[in-house]
Amino acid sequence: MGTTQLHRGRLIDHIQLVVRDLQLSREFYTAVLNVLEIPVVDTADGYFWADxxxxxxxxxxxxxxxxxxxxxxxxxxxxxxxxxxxxRAALAHGARDNGAPGERTYHPGYYAAFVLDPDGNNIEAVHHGEARRSAPSVTIGF
Structure with missing residues (x-):
């Protein structure tokens, strides 16, 4: 049995979405990510990125x-x-409702809202509550 170090928040290196209307998506993601305090970096190369x-x-x-x-x-x-x-920002920038803000049954304190972005992706913002905050990394045995 060995051990593996897991780094919370780094399971995914990056995600790429290829969208029909880049400008519409840029406006949507800039608005919602601004609320989450995540800067959007615009490029002239047919894409933008955030984190x-x-x-x-x-x-x-x-x-x-x-x-x-x-x-x-x-x-x-x-x-x-x-x-x-x-x-609110998502709905004001072209999203469709897919679940208003509220507690979910996933675990106590799970508070989330769901919207469909301009391409139909299910985009969620979630706050897990103070009880679910965990350390940035954990060691597990296999």
Missing amino acids: ELVVSSPESAESRGVLTGRHHLAFQAKDRATVDAFY
Whole structure:
């Protein structure tokens, strides 16, 4: 039996979404990520990025002209008020409701809102509550 060090928050290196309308998606993601205090970096190369999220047009070299399928992305929010603000900003910038802010049954303190972005991706903002905060890494045995 060995041990493996898991680094919380780094399971995924990055995610790329290839979208139909890059400008519409840029406006949507800039608005909702601004609420979450995540800066969006714009480029002139047919894509923009924010942290580990890359959003590109089908014309970008990296996308090879193929749209991505529908995904569920959950962004961490620092508190419930931020989840509420995320939801309002999303609806104001082209999203469709997919679950108003509220407690969910996943675990006590799980407070989230769900919207569908302009391409139909299920985008969530979640605050886990203070009881679920965990250390940045943990060692487990296999």
